[in-house]
Amino acid sequence: MKAFYHLPGLFEFYELYRAFLPLYRSHREYFYDWCEIGSIYGAPADCLWGGGRVGFGEAKADEVAALMREYGVSSRLTFSNSLLRAEHLSDRNCNALCALFEKNGGAKNGVILTSELLLAYLRQNYPCFSFVSSTTKVLTAFEQLEAELGRAEFDAVVPDFRLNKAFDRLFALPEGKKQKLEFLCNECCDFACGERRACYENVSRKNLGENCADHVCASPAAAGGYRFSAAMKNPGFIGIDDIRHVYLPNGFSHFKIEGRSLGSAIVLEFLLYYLTKPEYQLNVREEIYLDSALDLF
Numbered sequence: 001m002k003a004f005y006h007l008p009g010l011f012e013f014y015e016l017y018r019a020f021l022p023l024y025r026s027h028r029e030y031f032y033d034w035c036e037i038g039s040i041y042g043a044p045a046d047c048l049w050g051g052g053r054v055g056f057g058e059a060k061a062d063e064v065a066a067l068m069r070e071y072g073v074s075s076r077l078t079f080s081n082s083l084l085r086a087e088h089l090s091d092r093n094c095n096a097l098c099a100l101f102e103k104n105g106g107a108k109n110g111v112i113l114t115s116e117l118l119l120a121y122l123r124q125n126y127p128c129f130s131f132v133s134s135t136t137k138v139l140t141a142f143e144q145l146e147a148e149l150g151r152a153e154f155d156a157v158v159p160d161f162r163l164n165k166a167f168d169r170l171f172a173l174p175e176g177k178k179q180k181l182e183f184l185c186n187e188c189c190d191f192a193c194g195e196r197r198a199c200y201e202n203v204s205r206k207n208l209g210e211n212c213a214d215h216v217c218a219s220p221a222a223a224g225g226y227r228f229s230a231a232m233k234n235p236g237f238i239g240i241d242d243i244r245h246v247y248l249p250n251g252f253s254h255f256k257i258e259g260r261s262l263g264s265a266i267v268l269e270f271l272l273y274y275l276t277k278p279e280y281q282l283n284v285r286e287e288i289y290l291d292s293a294l295d296l297f
Contacts (some may be wrong), residue, residue, distance in 0.1 A: 005039030011057025051080030
């Protein structure tokens, strides 16, 4: 079995992928042969249907679509706003994105979502997408996850990261449900956080243009921001050894890397850690750093 990574920053890190994807194609020997890029996900700035993070991607949609089409990579639109109302479904920009990406190239593209209202609308109007149940639903009980996996309308389900190591229940799932799971690998959020849903709802309100205060994270480590080194110590962290020796042998193939709100330098570190053989990581860094068009910081 192969691991399929779902990578952050479809719009947010377009310039990084414009440098990375040619390297990934031309020097496949630099990268592990047991993994592939499953998709790249994200949303542009000021996206009404957006959720999870307040988007800042400034890349032009047609250029993003062309890059993904050229390299045969699946695009996923992050439309995980949980507070959408019927009047929001007619948003011109979001519908234009759907029309552009629904049938863009050979790879099947998808939408990551939370809202049942949006799911029904997209299934009726853009049926060629695959639909992914977002981790922003914060389904922390395993019974909730099993019910979500049983829904035929979803091709994939991203569980709450606190269920990543529930191996006794995960290993007992039937094969079809195992293949629908997409584990969030590198979450840095406090494992005991009880405000995750409120945090996501705050982002949804901001994307709807509501004038609301920022959600204040109560975690003691919040002031330090995202640190990959800290994420590696999180009880829900999934590293490459876990993927190769625990998840793949037990029938799980899909892994999501978070990072849309981070800088391209840290996203490059994710690409190095999860995809790149150690002996070639310097080669990849050099090729990316020497791209004068790319501002990594």
